Amino acid sequence: MVGPYVVRRMLQAIPLLFGISIIIFLMLQMAPGGPLASGEAQAAITPEKIERLRAHYGLDDPLPIQYLNWLGGLVTGDWGVSYDTGQPVLQVITERLPTTLALTGLAFAVSLLIAIPVGILAATRQYSVFDYASTGLSFAGIATPSFWFGLMLLYLFSFQWDLLPSAGLTDLREDHVGFAAVWDRTTHLIMPVAVLALIATANLARYVRASMLEVLGQDYVRTARGSGLPERTVILQHAGKNASVPVVTIAMLMVPELFLGAVITETIFSIPGMGALFVHSAELRDYPVLLGILVIAAVLVVITNLVADVIYGLLDPRISYE
Amino acid sequence: MTALLEVRDLVVRFDTDDGTVHAVNGISYSLEKGESLAIVGESGSGKSVGALALMGLLPRPQARIEGGTIHFKGRNLLTQSGQEWQRTRGREIAMVYQDPMTSLNPALTVGQQLSQVIRHHLNVRKPASRERAADLLSLVGIPNPRGRLDDYPHQFSGGQRQRVLIALALSCDPALLIADEPTTALDVTIQAQMIELVKGLRKQLGMAVVWITHDLGVVAGLVDKVAVMYSGNMVEQAPVHDLYRQPAHPYTLGLLNSLPTLEHGTRRLTPIPGSPPDPLRPATACPFARRCAWVVDRCRESPPALIRVAPQHSAACYRSADVNRQPAVGAQQ
Numbered sequence: 001m002v003g004p005y006v007v008r009r010m011l012q013a014i015p016l017l018f019g020i021s022i023i024i025f026l027m028l029q030m031a032p033g034g035p036l037a038s039g040e041a042q043a044a045i046t047p048e049k050i051e052r053l054r055a056h057y058g059l060d061d062p063l064p065i066q067y068l069n070w071l072g073g074l075v076t077g078d079w080g081v082s083y084d085t086g087q088p089v090l091q092v093i094t095e096r097l098p099t100t101l102a103l104t105g106l107a108f109a110v111s112l113l114i115a116i117p118v119g120i121l122a123a124t125r126q127y128s129v130f131d132y133a134s135t136g137l138s139f140a141g142i143a144t145p146s147f148w149f150g151l152m153l154l155y156l157f158s159f160q161w162d163l164l165p166s167a168g169l170t171d172l173r174e175d176h177v178g179f180a181a182v183w184d185r186t187t188h189l190i191m192p193v194a195v196l197a198l199i200a201t202a203n204l205a206r207y208v209r210a211s212m213l214e215v216l217g218q219d220y221v222r223t224a225r226g227s228g229l230p231e232r233t234v235i236l237q238h239a240g241k242n243a244s245v246p247v248v249t250i251a252m253l254m255v256p257e258l259f260l261g262a263v264i265t266e267t268i269f270s271i272p273g274m275g276a277l278f279v280h281s282a283e284l285r286d287y288p289v290l291l292g293i294l295v296i297a298a299v300l301v302v303i304t305n306l307v308a309d310v311i312y313g314l315l316d317p318r319i320s321y322e
Numbered sequence: 323m324t325a326l327l328e329v330r331d332l333v334v335r336f337d338t339d340d341g342t343v344h345a346v347n348g349i350s351y352s353l354e355k356g357e358s359l360a361i362v363g364e365s366g367s368g369k370s371v372g373a374l375a376l377m378g379l380l381p382r383p384q385a386r387i388e389g390g391t392i393h394f395k396g397r398n399l400l401t402q403s404g405q406e407w408q409r410t411r412g413r414e415i416a417m418v419y420q421d422p423m424t425s426l427n428p429a430l431t432v433g434q435q436l437s438q439v440i441r442h443h444l445n446v447r448k449p450a451s452r453e454r455a456a457d458l459l460s461l462v463g464i465p466n467p468r469g470r471l472d473d474y475p476h477q478f479s480g481g482q483r484q485r486v487l488i489a490l491a492l493s494c495d496p497a498l499l500i501a502d503e504p505t506t507a508l509d510v511t512i513q514a515q516m517i518e519l520v521k522g523l524r525k526q527l528g529m530a531v532v533w534i535t536h537d538l539g540v541v542a543g544l545v546d547k548v549a550v551m552y553s554g555n556m557v558e559q560a561p562v563h564d565l566y567r568q569p570a571h572p573y574t575l576g577l578l579n580s581l582p583t584l585e586h587g588t589r590r591l592t593p594i595p596g597s598p599p600d601p602l603r604p605a606t607a608c609p610f611a612r613r614c615a616w617v618v619d620r621c622r623e624s625p626p627a628l629i630r631v632a633p634q635h636s637a638a639c640y641r642s643a644d645v646n647r648q649p650a651v652g653a654q655q
Contacts (some may be wrong), residue, residue, distance in 0.1 A: 230408060
């Protein structure tokens with residue numbers, strides 16, 4: 001059954017996350033500079049002061065001790081404080097996590113809503129004008145750098161045509177209520193979601209098409225057609241259910257990618273989410289915040305993989321959880 | 323009275339990267355209600371393509387029906403719309419496919435696959451369609467039919483899956499059943515079971531059967547008449563016993579001579595030398611001429627037409643009268 005399987009997988013994820021935590025901790029330490037580098041460059045801050053700060057944050061402890069201290073805090077819910085603001089990391093992250101998760105979720109939903117019908121139509125009309133057009137657009141989408149696409153959207157829709165707001169999540173000049181507030185939020189989200197969803201949509205459409213084409217050539221699809229079932233049932237139910245199995249893997253693996261892609265998107269559109277926080281913290285070498293964000297990303301990867309495996313079993317009866 | 327199925331001069335071509343494949347070159351046959359016909363030929367002879375044409379399942383856009391008509395219950399299937407095909411397929415004409423391991427949907431239960439088709443054609447509710455699905459499984463000899471409705475195809479053995487496919491084909495009492503080599507993927511003991519099953523069901527349900535096979539050995543007790551195909555052409559057609567006793571085409575004779583028989587334990591089987599002609603090139607001669615022991619100059623000049631050699635017996639050979647006098651080895655004594 002699914003329940004015990006999920007529990008078993010969660011337990012298996014513990015050593016995995018443990019390993020990841022060592023790697024990200026060491027990788028961050030290996031990056032040049034440090035949290036105090038900017039202070040060292042300033043004449044106003046004396047070396048004694050720097051030493052005091054170093055001792056205060058435990059940065060002069062040996063690395064294994066630093067790591068164990070951090071890990072101990074991580075599992076007990078004390079993720080440290082930001083070197084920059086002095087706020088607890090967990091608080092900083094939980095303030096911003098919903099924004100980024102919402103952006104990721106919206107982009108994921110948009111990708112699915114566009115890519116699945118487009119991929120199915122392209123596969124059922126292989127070599128048609130629609131197939132060639134969607135294939136061309138997909139490749140263009142995959143090849144487009146998202147920062148460039150974001151800047152182009154900003155340039156056209158905000159600065160040239162003045163149709164959409166260029167930054168933030170809400171209009172800070174006015175307090176919108178009711179429908180106006182929803183509309184305000186929507187107009188702010190259109191461009192960031194479009195930028196974030198672009199590559200995922202293009203990739204996913206290719207996978208859906210390829211997977212459908214493979215399945216449409218199977219004998220059981222011919223059996224369904226040969227039983228006189230309507231084409232709609234044949235495509236959506238008989239072919240679709242089988243074609244969705246490989247697509248689920250790809251789609252679920254895209255979620256962490258989208259989450260990390262939000263870094264760029266949030267920076268372009270000045271959205272106060274995890275991405276902007278990550279960039280800012282990286283510049284300052286704010287280790288506790290950076291580590292916190294990376295841990296959340298790692299957990300997200302583990303969760304989406306697990307979800308993919310569970311959905312697998314629901315779609316393909318040959319997979320058992322025993 | 324019109325025949326149940328009347329195929330006239332059916333021509334099917336395939337467009338491939340290498341050129342046009344002449345898959346079926348003008349075959350004709352007819353079938354009365356409840357009658358059974360075996361179409362025999364080797365791989366690439368066009369027998370399966372001809373069968374898929376009856377179902378409107380030729381792969382598009384590669385396959386083209388260049389000419390001919392297929393009349394079923396008096397109406398021409400080839401001019402049917404997609405909607406009309408959906409009412410014909412599975413309801414009036416149904417097919418049992420070659421490979422039971424791949425012809426059932428792995429993601430749907432057997433009960434879903436059966437009852438879905440029953441609901442679509444017979445316009446019944448879900449409980450009634452499940453009831454009928456269970457009856458069908460029991461008809462084709464699957465033990466504990468009701469309990470197995472919720473099983474997936476991978477939980478059935480190969481032979482059982484072929485039984486399920488037969489049940490699926492029979493689900494709406496078709497007037498015509500096409501069996502496309504339904505035994506090739508199964509081992510020999512199961513093959514015999516399948517043949518007996520279809521034979522019995524045919525008698526019980528009174529449907530017409532087109533049995534497609536490469537094995538002349540299996541059709542003897544199974545069908546009323548046999549059509550032999552070679553390289554996209556129908557080379558001989560006869561009531562089953564006439565064909566075995568008095569084949570009128572060298573290819574049919576060759577097929578019979580390559581069958582093992584119990585009476586002649588020490589006889590060496592006689593293979594047919596050579597291989598069939600390239601289907602990419604249209605035939606300007608008898609397609610069998612290069613492999614034929616009876617060949618004369620005329621065979622290389624123009625392809626012979628299918629002509630009557632005896633009542634209900636026709637062959638496409640200039641020398642059919644000579645061949646006809648030479649009984650097959652297996653039937654010699």
